[in-house]
Amino acid sequence: MADTRIRSRFDLSGKVAVVTGSSKGIGEAMARGLAEFGASVVVSSRNQESIDEVAQQYRADGLDATAIACHVGDAADRQRLIEQTISTYGRLDILINNAATNPYFGPVEGLTTAAYQKTLDINLTAALELSNLALPHLRASGAGCVIHISSVEGLHASPHFAAYNISKAGLIMLGKSQAAEWATDNVRVNVICPGLVKTKLSRALWEDEATENHMKKLIPLNRMATPDEVAGVAVWLAGPAAGYVTGSVVTVDGGMLG
Ligand SMILES: NC(=O)c1ccc[n+]([C@@H]2O[C@H](COP(=O)([O-])OP(=O)(O)OC[C@H]3O[C@@H](n4cnc5c(N)ncnc54)[C@H](OP(=O)(O)O)[C@@H]3O)[C@@H](O)[C@H]2O)c1
Numbered sequence: 001m002a003d004t005r006i007r008s009r010f011d012l013s014g015k016v017a018v019v020t021g022s023s024k025g026i027g028e029a030m031a032r033g034l035a036e037f038g039a040s041v042v043v044s045s046r047n048q049e050s051i052d053e054v055a056q057q058y059r060a061d062g063l064d065a066t067a068i069a070c071h072v073g074d075a076a077d078r079q080r081l082i083e084q085t086i087s088t089y090g091r092l093d094i095l096i097n098n099a100a101t102n103p104y105f106g107p108v109e110g111l112t113t114a115a116y117q118k119t120l121d122i123n124l125t126a127a128l129e130l131s132n133l134a135l136p137h138l139r140a141s142g143a144g145c146v147i148h149i150s151s152v153e154g155l156h157a158s159p160h161f162a163a164y165n166i167s168k169a170g171l172i173m174l175g176k177s178q179a180a181e182w183a184t185d186n187v188r189v190n191v192i193c194p195g196l197v198k199t200k201l202s203r204a205l206w207e208d209e210a211t212e213n214h215m216k217k218l219i220p221l222n223r224m225a226t227p228d229e230v231a232g233v234a235v236w237l238a239g240p241a242a243g244y245v246t247g248s249v250v251t252v253d254g255g256m257l258g
Contacts, residue, residue: 195253
């Protein structure tokens with residue numbers, strides 16, 4: 001019989017995962033990946049109808065999924081997301097903070113306080129608050145895990161994305177700080193920094209061929225990523241295969257940052 005010592009370390013059976021912003025794009029791919037490796041997943045976004053559809057599709061494919069709506073900027077929604085996860089499954093092992101927004105594209109001197117604050121509320125503060133709500137359950141899990149979805153924009157600055165860049169840089173230090181404090185409870189915290197991934201969020205960068213070709217020239221692999229290529233990294237980070245990985249920042253950028 002084949003030795004499956006290493007393969008079994010990717011098994012997420014019995015674990016429960018919450019993925020914010022998982023009705024589409026990278027979040028949807030990560031939720032599916034976790035479920036395919038055995039986890040029960042809570043699919044979440046602002047739109048109940050779209051998450052119901054995703055969860056329904058997963059169940060039709062033999063996966064375990066529940067849809068719980070949550071606008072991550074809303075404190076009552078955040079609380080309900082964690083409470084309903086616990087009332088449904090009785091535990092929480094994996095939290096992925098993935099939902100994000102970018103309401104302003106333009107020069108930093110034109111960035112209003114309102115747009116700046118909204119970006120930080122959704123992209124950074126919500127991740128802090130959700131992590132804190134999840135923490136007692138992650139501790140009880142014995143092998144809890146938080147993954148923050150940052151961006152290469154958190155590591156280098158593209159022009160005209162200041163608020164987004166700041167929020168994504170903050171997410172990296174939030175993850176590192178949590179990792180340093182929560183390791184004693186075996187709660188691991190890691191950050192994924194995708195480069196250019198073909199999703200609705202990045203549509204302006206690929207919907208016309210000339211812009212996409214220009215973007216591709218910046219990427220050594222000469223193409224944008226698919227959401228599945230981020231999902232594989234999340235599956236690895238979520239389980240025992242990455243049991244000694246915490247406080248790490250993993251870039252998934254086709255070599256962009258070198
Ligand atoms: N695509 C890229 O090139 C790229 C690169 C680097 C980093 N990222 C990061 O990857 C993550 C996912 O991006 P994506 O490209 O997959 O985006 P996407 O395809 O636009 O999907 C965004 C998801 O988040 C949900 N969402 C948006 N605002 C929300 C809110 N306030 N509360 C709860 N859910 C919300 C959306 O559903 P509803 O509209 O139904 O709420 C959707 O499920 C983000 O953190 C993004 O910054 C993306």
